[in-house]
Each structure stands twice: as structure tokens, then as C-alpha cells.
Amino acid sequence: MEIVRSQREPTHSAASTTSAKLSFYRSAPALEVRLEDFELYAIDRLRVLQGISDGLSRGKKPEEMEKLVLLLSTSPPRDELRKWFLSMETSLFRYRFRLESPESQRSLMSEFQLPYKAISRAEFETVKEKLNQVARSIGQPLNADTLFFKAPFEEVPELFAGRRVFLQKGFAYVAMHQVVSLVATQFRSNLSKCLVLTNRKWTSTIRDTERDRLAPIIEALSTGYLGPDYSQPKNSAEISLKDINGQASSSFPLCMRHLFDKLRETHHLKHGGRMQLGLFLKGVGLRLEDALLFWKSEFSQKVLQIVGAERFDKEYAYSIRHNYGKEGKRTDYTPYSCQKVISSTPSTGDHHGCPYRHFSEENLRAALTKMGVCGRSVDGILDKVRNKHYQIACTLTFEAIHDAPYDSGINHPNQYFDASRKILQNKMEST
Amino acid sequence: MSKDENLVEDEMQIDQHDSDRPQKNVPDGFSEDYLKVYYGKLFPCVDIYRWLSYGNDGKHPACDQSYFGRREFSFTLENDIYLRFLSFNNVVEMESSIRKKCPFKIDIGPVYTVDPAKRRAYAQGGNNVFSPIERELVFDIDMSDYDDVRYCCSGADVCLDCWPLMNVAIKVLDMSLREDFGFNHILWVYSGRRGVHCWVCDGRARRLRDEQRASIAEYFHVNKGGENNAKKVNLTGAVLHPFLARSYTEVLKDSFEKKMLLSQKLFASEDRFQKILQIIPDDSIASELLDKWQGNRRSSISKEDVNVSRWEQLKHVLQSGKHKVQGLRRCVEEIIFTYTFPRLDMEVSKHMNHLLKAPFCVHPKTGRICVPIDPNDCDDFDPTTVPTLSQLIEELNMSNKRSESEEDWERTSLRKSIEIFRSFLSALLKSCKKEMNSNVRQSTDARNW
Numbered sequence: 001m002e003i004v005r006s007q008r009e010p011t012h013s014a015a016s017t018t019s020a021k022l023s024f025y026r027s028a029p030a031l032e033v034r035l036e037d038f039e040l041y042a043i044d045r046l047r048v049l050q051g052i053s054d055g056l057s058r059g060k061k062p063e064e065m066e067k068l069v070l071l072l073s074t075s076p077p078r079d080e081l082r083k084w085f086l087s088m089e090t091s092l093f094r095y096r097f098r099l100e101s102p103e104s105q106r107s108l109m110s111e112f113q114l115p116y117k118a119i120s121r122a123e124f125e126t127v128k129e130k131l132n133q134v135a136r137s138i139g140q141p142l143n144a145d146t147l148f149f150k151a152p153f154e155e156v157p158e159l160f161a162g163r164r165v166f167l168q169k170g171f172a173y174v175a176m177h178q179v180v181s182l183v184a185t186q187f188r189s190n191l192s193k194c195l196v197l198t199n200r201k202w203t204s205t206i207r208d209t210e211r212d213r214l215a216p217i218i219e220a221l222s223t224g225y226l227g228p229d230y231s232q233p234k235n236s237a238e239i240s241l242k243d244i245n246g247q248a249s250s251s252f253p254l255c256m257r258h259l260f261d262k263l264r265e266t267h268h269l270k271h272g273g274r275m276q277l278g279l280f281l282k283g284v285g286l287r288l289e290d291a292l293l294f295w296k297s298e299f300s301q302k303v304l305q306i307v308g309a310e311r312f313d314k315e316y317a318y319s320i321r322h323n324y325g326k327e328g329k330r331t332d333y334t335p336y337s338c339q340k341v342i343s344s345t346p347s348t349g350d351h352h353g354c355p356y357r358h359f360s361e362e363n364l365r366a367a368l369t370k371m372g373v374c375g376r377s378v379d380g381i382l383d384k385v386r387n388k389h390y391q392i393a394c395t396l397t398f399e400a401i402h403d404a405p406y407d408s409g410i411n412h413p414n415q416y417f418d419a420s421r422k423i424l425q426n427k428m429e430s431t
Numbered sequence: 432m433s434k435d436e437n438l439v440e441d442e443m444q445i446d447q448h449d450s451d452r453p454q455k456n457v458p459d460g461f462s463e464d465y466l467k468v469y470y471g472k473l474f475p476c477v478d479i480y481r482w483l484s485y486g487n488d489g490k491h492p493a494c495d496q497s498y499f500g501r502r503e504f505s506f507t508l509e510n511d512i513y514l515r516f517l518s519f520n521n522v523v524e525m526e527s528s529i530r531k532k533c534p535f536k537i538d539i540g541p542v543y544t545v546d547p548a549k550r551r552a553y554a555q556g557g558n559n560v561f562s563p564i565e566r567e568l569v570f571d572i573d574m575s576d577y578d579d580v581r582y583c584c585s586g587a588d589v590c591l592d593c594w595p596l597m598n599v600a601i602k603v604l605d606m607s608l609r610e611d612f613g614f615n616h617i618l619w620v621y622s623g624r625r626g627v628h629c630w631v632c633d634g635r636a637r638r639l640r641d642e643q644r645a646s647i648a649e650y651f652h653v654n655k656g657g658e659n660n661a662k663k664v665n666l667t668g669a670v671l672h673p674f675l676a677r678s679y680t681e682v683l684k685d686s687f688e689k690k691m692l693l694s695q696k697l698f699a700s701e702d703r704f705q706k707i708l709q710i711i712p713d714d715s716i717a718s719e720l721l722d723k724w725q726g727n728r729r730s731s732i733s734k735e736d737v738n739v740s741r742w743e744q745l746k747h748v749l750q751s752g753k754h755k756v757q758g759l760r761r762c763v764e765e766i767i768f769t770y771t772f773p774r775l776d777m778e779v780s781k782h783m784n785h786l787l788k789a790p791f792c793v794h795p796k797t798g799r800i801c802v803p804i805d806p807n808d809c810d811d812f813d814p815t816t817v818p819t820l821s822q823l824i825e826e827l828n829m830s831n832k833r834s835e836s837e838e839d840w841e842r843t844s845l846r847k848s849i850e851i852f853r854s855f856l857s858a859l860l861k862s863c864k865k866e867m868n869s870n871v872r873q874s875t876d877a878r879n880w
Binding site: 130133134136137138139153154157158160161162163166167168169170171 | 610611612613614635639642643645646647650667668669671672673674675676
């Protein structure tokens with residue numbers, strides 16, 4: 001892996017150095033790195049990526065970018081990690097590409113051998129009217145300096161399928177902002193291929209020689225980072241059964257509160273809900289024995305009577321123990337992050353998922369009011385929801401309830417819980 | 432003539448039901464014997480071979496001798512016996528196989544990486560070396576997909592009142608394939624009963640991957656929405672995309688207002704005009720018009736056709752600008768698009784390995800030949816007078832060869848069709864030769880452009 005050292009270059013750098021700044025991963029890099037550097041860069045990079053993740057959930061973009069290129073060989077087969085990495089890197093690339101000047105963007109595209117050619121002034125004049133028509137037809141009117149590129153139609157299937165570009169004699173006329181999308185897609189696919197290739201190299205050759213040196217670092221990075229994943233809850237956050245009710249109403253995020261309330265109300269939850277809530281409680285510090293008692297007592301009113309103690313132990317208790325890594329392949333499952341919760345697909349009879357995404361506006365308003373959020377804040381939250389900023393909406397809820405700002409942005413239900421406990425404890429201690 | 436009667440007799444004996452009725456079930460003389468004569472004397476096998484070779488059947492050093500042999504054909508024999516993954520190394524093999532097996536239907540598939548007959552040898556190792564590598568871009572338009580907007584016929588039938596919808600499809604697509612996508616070698620073929628097929632044969636088209644084919648089909652996809660959607664066309668946006676605008680002004684508008692409106696009597700009865708009113712997103716306008724027309728039992732003194740006058744009224748109300756309702760802006764266009772815009776079978780176009788019936792096949796249910804259609808002349812095409820198998824055999828029998836060099840089809844009604852095909856073919860082969868000469872390999876990525 002070739003690591004490029006961070007260079008503090010003046011911002012008006014010549015176009016020739018741009019390829020050093022923005023790699024396009026056309027081929028898997030050769031491997032040459034100093035171990036200590038590797039760890040530093042890796043942590044640095046992940047911090048940047050996490051920063052983006054936080055920043056995006058808070059609606060902000062990071063100010064400073066480090067010029068590091070790190071390929072995580074993703075030896076732990078966590079698909080989620082790889083997907084997250086690809087998304088973040090692509091966002092980073094897209095952001096940085098947009099920052100470049102138009103000339104630099106054009107030269108980057110030709111350097112990366114992307115098949116888009118800028119069109120001349122003269123050609124633009126001949127197709128201007130049609131380009132305008134297309135722009136108006138998709139509700140994205142042109143302004144005076146919208147740049148256009150030309151590419152064979154084969155290159156831009158998604159764009160012409162939706163009639164979002166003008167086609168003439170086999171060529172598509174693509175506007176600048178559309179190009180960025182395409183470039184980003186290409187970047188992502190190149191990076192993905194690179195990861196695969198590097199992983200293959202890693203598993204086939206590096207493992208043996210570098211196992212003792214690199215492997216522990218990679219493992220630690222991939223499981224330890226991404227922010228805490230709450231699989232090993234801190235003692236101070238341990239929750240006991242008698243506290244659970246109180247803490248549910250004060251410190252659970254809406255998604256978990258809803259599940260908890262439904263469980264109390266109907267004495268049953270379907271599988272998706274049991275997983276989401278159960279793992280959350282584990283992350284919060286509920287011990288296995290307490291968890292078993294908790295679920296059993298909740299289910300006793302309905303399910304237990306129907307299925308009987310023996311079957312309950314067999315099926316439900318088994319799966320609770322499974323979640324804690326005490327059964328089967330003994331994987332200690334990690335509580336769901338916001339990303340995972342948001343991407344669930346609850347259907348009839350389900351209560352899991354992200355309420356900001358999966359509730360109707362009416363239901364969401366009612367739920368937030370029940371939580372104690374005032375009317376004006378609810379409006380602000382619903383506005384974010386309409387724009388699909390679910391995590392920002394949750395953050396605003398947090399801030400409204402705790403009457404305190406929360407700049408990091410919510411990425412994980414357990415993060416919400418921990419932050420809430422912290423504020424409440426501080427309040428208690430100060431009084 | 433008695434010979435023909437005997438043939439028909441033989442057929443009828445198989446089916447007890449029809450033994451006392453004149454041949455109702457057997458369409459105009461479709462029989463295996465006729466088919467044999469057709470394949471022996473009329474079916475343009477050599478022309479089809481030359482077409483599908485795309486110039487590789489020559490002596491040019493750039494010719495790929497294996498090309499034709501890697502093309503898949505399929506035969507449907509009598510009794511629905513279906514033979515797939517057939518291939519032929521040369522025209523002699525192809526012709527003799529067709530004459531021997533006498534298929535009721537011949538389908539053309541893609542060109543594969545290897546001879547399809549040997550595909551199993553390459554299937555080992557999981558490394559899929561047997562895959563389609565070239566295939567014409569094809570479209571299939573079937574009149575039964577228009578059943579909700581035509582009242583003259585339904586299902587398998589077509590007539591001169593609804594056939595103009597096919598002409599609309601041909602014109603809109605042909606224009607777009609040439610103007611927008613830059614294709615030049617496009618063959619339109621009558622499907623034999625109720626539709627048309629389109630074969631785009633440019634090299635660039637043949638090398639398209641599945642995803643790109645799906646995107647092209649989607650580009651042409653305007654009538655959407657399933658059972659529960661009364662409104663299948665949604666033209667959002669301040670203006671229409673140039674492709675839609677051009678289709679509208681050059682083909683759709685006139686076709687609707689001058690042909691379909693009248694031939695289908697779209698406003699003549701309540702259930703018909705209700706269908707159109709359902710497309711209007713504003714209930715008050717729709718009911719205003721409904722009242723007006725329902726009460727109009729005695730038509731006014733005006734000699735104007737009721738369909739024309741009601742359409743004018745509707746347009747006036749929608750375009751007057753009096754009603755400031757969202758979604759009314761393009762309502763007139765949406766109605767016209769709903770009733771005329773081409774409806775493709777998306778699945779046919781999306782996959783390289785889709786098999787499509789060959790031109791000049793005989794349709795077993797109608798006996799009609801699947802003849803090419805000249806897109807520049809399509810308004811004159813009449814599906815009800817397309818030559819049938821028995822008609823051609825009769826023509827052959829009734830006439831004599833006029834000269835030694837004359838081909839048999841020249842003295843039948845098939846002549847014009849073969850001439851259309853040959854003119855398409857010569858233009859195509861000329862361009863194939865040019866491509867070989869300049870040795871430009873247009874890769875699917877086209878990164879060298």
C-alpha cells in the first residue's frame with residue numbers, strides 16, 4: 001500500500017499535482033508502508049471519515065481535509081463496514097471534487113480518462129435551446145455558467161433512461177452537476193474493486209508474513225472504531241430492572257421508546273422489534289439474567305400463557321441468549337446503529353425501524369408531543385423529516401427534551417442514551 | 432387445384448369436429464406441405480444469412496469466420512416441439528436444416544462467445560465463458576397492449592382503424608433511434624398478426640449490454656402505472672423533454688386529432704369519454720364536461736362530428752387558463768400520449784439473450800408472411816393485404832418463370848418485400864465493410880472517441 005504523506009501545499013497548486021490530491025483508484029496500489037505510519041494514517045483517516053459521518057448527521061460539512069490515502073483492506077468481513085467506508089469515501093471525494101475549479105475538474109476528468117468532453121462555445125450555441133428545454137423539463141433550470149459535457153450515450157444510462165439529458169446522434173449532453181454524480185459513481189466502483197483486490201492480496205499473501213504485525217492493528221481498527229459500537233457497555237451505564245421504566249421515558253431515543261411502550265402495552269413484539277430493542281438494552285448495560293427476566297415478565301401476560309414456559313425458554317429465551325453471544329456461534333451481536341435502524345423495512349404488525357422515517361407525520365407529531373417536545377420544536381423536527389434528515393431530526397428532539405445543544409449529532413441509539421444519562425447526571429450532581 | 436383440396440382434406444380428418452365444416456380452424460391454407468414449398472422456393476435464406484453475417488462471410492482479412500456459427504437460432508416444429516441453441520456454420524447448413532425440419536417458426540438469438548451447440552463444453556469451472564456477446568437492439572410492439580384505447584377490435588384482431596397506432600409507434604421510435612441515438616440500420620418487420628418488430632443492426636447497437644438496453648427501453652417508456660391507476664401518463668415539468676415534444680408535434684397530435692379520435696369514436700358514448708375524463712386531475716372540470724355531454728341527447732344542428740366538437744370543448748376548458756389547478760398544464764398532452772404513444776414490451780428489449788422471430792417467417796395462425804415494412808412508407812402498409820402462404824403458393828403455380836436467371840419470388844407478391852429487405856441489407860453491408868476497412872473497434876466503453 002502506497003501511502004502518500006500529507007503535504008501542506010498552497011491552495012493555488014498547479015493542475016499537475018491534483019492527481020496526487022485526488023486519487024481515483026484505477027488500480028490497486030503497490031504495498032509499501034511503515035507500520036507505525038500505517039496505524040497513524042489509518043486512525044487519522046477514520047477520524048476524518050467519522051467526522052464526515054457526524055457532520056452529515058448534524059448537517060455540517062467538515063472544514064479541513066487531510067490528504068491521506070488509506071485503503072482499508074477490510075479483513076474483517078463486515079459488509080457494513082465496507083459499505084460505510086465506501087459511502088463516506090465517496091462523499092469525501094464528491095465534496096473535494098466540487099471544491100476544485102472548473103478547469104481543474106476538467107483536467108481531472110481527462111486525467112482519469114473519463115469519457116466526458118467539455119463542449120465548445122460554438123457547439124453549445126447550436127444545442128443551447130434544447131439543453132434549456134431538458135433542464136426545464138426536469139425542474140433544474142440552467143444558469144449562465146452551467147458547464148456541459150458530451151459523452152456517448154452508453155456511458156450515462158441512468159441519465160438518459162430518465163430523460164434527464166439531451167441526446168443527439170448518439171451523444172448525451174451532460175450538465176456539470178450531473179457529471180459529479182457520474183464521476184462519484186465511477187469513483188465508488190473503482191474503490192470497491194480496489195478493496196476487493198487488496199483484500200485478495202491481503203488474504204493470500206500478506207497474512208502469512210505480516211500477520212503478527214499488521215493483523216492486530218487492522219482488527220482493532222475495524223472493530224474498535226467507527227465510534228464505539230456499544231458491544232461492551234461501561235459499568236457506569238449498567239441498568240437494572242427497577243430503573244428501566246424511568247430511564248425509558250427520560251433517556252431512550254424515540255425508536256426504542258416506542259418499542260418499549262408497545263411492549264408494555266401489548267406484551268409482545270415481533271422479531272424485528274425484539275432484535276432492535278433487545279440489543280439496545282444490552283448496549284445500555286442490561287445483563288443477560290435481567291434481560292431474560294425482563295422479556296419473560298413482559299411476555300408472560302400473553303405469549304407465555306399461549307406457548308407455555310417450556311416453549312418460551314426454547315424459542316424466545318434462546319434467542320435472547322443468542323443475542324448475548326451465549327448460544328450458537330457465540331457472536332456477540334452489536335446494537336444497531338442509526339444507519340441500520342433507518343434502513344430496516346418494518347411491515348404490518350412491526351414497530352421497529354426509525355420513527356422519523358417510518359411514521360406518518362400525524363403519528364410522529366403525536367409521539368413527539370407525548371415525549372414532551374413543544375409545538376415549535378416539533379415543527380422544526382418535521383421539517384427535517386420531510387427532507388429525509390432523520391438523524392438530524394432525532395438530534396433536534398434530543399436537544400429539545402434535554403434543553404441543551406448536542407453538536408456531535410446522533411449516530412447511534414445508545415449514543416443518545418449515554419449522552420442523555422450524562423446530562424441528567426450532571427444536572428443531579430449540580431443540584 | 433384439386434391437389435390443394437386434398438391437402439386441406441387431410442388436415443380436416445385429424446380433427447373430427449371440423450370434418451363437416453369448411454376449413455374454419457385451419458387458416459388460409461397453412462400447412463406443412465405449403466411451408467415446404469415456401470422454404471424450398473421463396474424463403475430468402477441467403478439474404479438472411481448475409482444479413483446476420485454482417486460482412487463476416489467475405490474474404491476480407493478482418494472477417495471472423497466463426498461469427499455466423501456462434502449465432503443462436505431456435506426452431507419451433509409442429510406440435511410445439513422446441514429446439515434451442517441451434518447454430519449453422521454456413522448458409523448451406525442453414526438452408527438444408529430449415530428445408531429438412533420445416534419449422535413453423537424460426538427465432539433468432541444472440542451471437543455468443545462460442546458456438547452455442549458446444550456450450551456445455553465451456554460450462555466447466557464456473558467461469559462463465561459461454562455468454563452473449565452481440566445482439567441486435569430489438570423492440571416488439573403488440574396491438575393487444577393498446578386494448579384499453581381501441582374499440583374497433585380487441586385481442587388478436589387488427590383492422591385499418593386501429594393499425595395506425597402501429598404507424599405512430601414506427602415513426603416515433605424510428606425517428607428517435609436515428610436522431611437521438613444515432614443509429615442508421617433499422618429493420619421494421621410485420622409480426623404476422625397484430626404487431627411489429629424492430630431490429631436495430633448497427634454495430635454499436637449490437638454491442639450494447641443489458642443495462643443499456645433497459646435504459647433505452649425506459650427512455651421510450653411513457654405509459655406507466657398498473658391496474659389501479661386511471662392515469663398512466665404523467666408529464667411533469669414546465670416543458671416536455673425534446674424527444675417527447677418532437678414526438679408530439681410531428682406524430683402524436685395529428686394522429687390523435689385526425690385519425691384515432693374519429694376512427695375510435697372516443698367521445699361518442701359515455702363509457703368512452705368517461706375514460707378520458709378520468710385522466711383530468713380536477714374533478715370539477717371533469718364533472719362540468721360530463722354534465723354537458725350527458726345532457727346532450729339531441730346533437731346540435733352543427734354538422735361537426737361529435738368527437739371533434741367534444742375534444743375541442745375539452746381542450747378549450749383545459750387550456751383556457753381559467754382554472755389554476757396543479758397538473759392541468761400538460762393534461763391535453765397527457766391524454767394524447769395515453770391514446771397514441773408507443774407501448775413496447777420492455778422485457779423483449781432488455782435482455783441480450785431474448786429470442787425474436789425471424790423476418791419472412793409464416794405466422795401459423797394467420798398464414799401471413801412476416802414481411803419488412805418501409806418506415807418511410809408505413810402509412811401505406813395494410814396488414815389485411817399482406818401476402819399469405821397459400822396465396823404465394825398459388826401465385827407460384829399459376830405463373831411461369833420468365834427467364835432462367837429469375838428468382839421464384841420475383842413473380843409473387845413477395846417481390847416488393849424482398850426488395851425492401853435487400854435495400855436495407857445493401858446499406859448495412861456497405862457500412863460493415865467500411866467498418867472492417869477502417870478497422871475501428873468501437874468498444875462498448877467508447878473511450879477512444
